Amino acid sequence: MTGIVNKTEMLPIKDSSDVVFVRQRVRVWTTQLKFSLVEQTKVVTAASELGRNTLEHGGGGELEISEVVDGIRKGLRLKFSDKGPGIPDIKLALSDGYTSKQGMGLGLGGSKRLMNEFEIESTPGQGTTITVTRWK
Amino acid sequence: MERIPILRMGNFLLVTIQVDMHDKLALTLQDDLTAKIADVGAKGVLIDISSLEIVDSFIGRTLANIASMARVLDAQTVVVGMQPAVAITLVELGMSLPGIRTALNVESGMEYLKETVIDYRNGEDYDGDSEQD
Ligand SMILES: Nc1ncnc2c1ncn2[C@@H]1O[C@H](COP(=O)(O)OP(=O)(O)OP(=O)(O)O)[C@@H](O)[C@H]1O
Ligand SMILES: [Mg+2]
Numbered sequence: 001m002t003g004i005v006n007k008t009e010m011l012p013i014k015d016s017s018d019v020v021f022v023r024q025r026v027r028v029w030t031t032q033l034k035f036s037l038v039e040q041t042k043v044v045t046a047a048s049e050l051g052r053n054t055l056e057h058g059g060g061g062e063l064e065i066s067e068v069v070d071g072i073r074k075g076l077r078l079k080f081s082d083k084g085p086g087i088p089d090i091k092l093a094l095s096d097g098y099t100s101k102q103g104m105g106l107g108l109g110g111s112k113r114l115m116n117e118f119e120i121e122s123t124p125g126q127g128t129t130i131t132v133t134r135w136k
Numbered sequence: 137m138e139r140i141p142i143l144r145m146g147n148f149l150l151v152t153i154q155v156d157m158h159d160k161l162a163l164t165l166q167d168d169l170t171a172k173i174a175d176v177g178a179k180g181v182l183i184d185i186s187s188l189e190i191v192d193s194f195i196g197r198t199l200a201n202i203a204s205m206a207r208v209l210d211a212q213t214v215v216v217g218m219q220p221a222v223a224i225t226l227v228e229l230g231m232s233l234p235g236i237r238t239a240l241n242v243e244s245g246m247e248y249l250k251e252t253v254i255d256y257r258n259g260e261d262y263d264g265d266s267e268q269d
Contacts, residue, residue: 107192113228
């Protein structure tokens, strides 16, 4: 992931109302960065998917929101981390329709499409960190 | 407990989602609506989502569940007012909202419900319709 981090905010993800708060804060950041309405909607939707995964699959965790700068372009980076069970097969988890619960299996693959950069670090038994960036 | 109000207009139930729903609230709405359809014998359900700034996979699934449960209870569902940015995002997310009837606004949604319910009463809608969903 490229870019210099300008400023950050940390948010806990412990229950479903925290996921609502994540959506609201990410919206505020995208507005401050002057993303278009469609871009804002994409980023907030990805945040909602990844935040819910942190809660439901990761057993809770946190989100670090940051503004990043790379040359003349600015972007928003979201880093979701948890200390849950991890993802044993990342490729499988990313494929549309794969779910280990009763989801639709769209969250991971969908968020990847909605953002410009997407990175998963996961160690079985230790946790998962998913970092995504959308550039302006 | 927090709840989303359900209005009744004759044979139809109307819901306007005005808050950013957390997952439990969405599930409560799903249960409340299903119970109410059975309770009043509703023939149509209109859900206005024009205030929703995003629809993610969870809300999408909730809407699809409501529509299929309504169908089992012999009621039609129409979702109205989806913002264009939300529609664009939903497609990219990979959700096509299968089995959900949508309309641009409340007026055309109501019109659709009225027509469908009348057609159905006249027995015209189901003949020769071999679609399985
Ligand atoms: N933070 C996480 N920790 C552990 N496993 C995860 C995590 N995030 C995702 N997964 C795994 O990846 C799978 C796919 O995730 P994805 O978000 O695409 O689908 P889902 O959450 O099951 O359903 P949906 O998001 O459509 O409701 C999950 O079912 C889960 O097994
Ligand atoms: Mg998910």
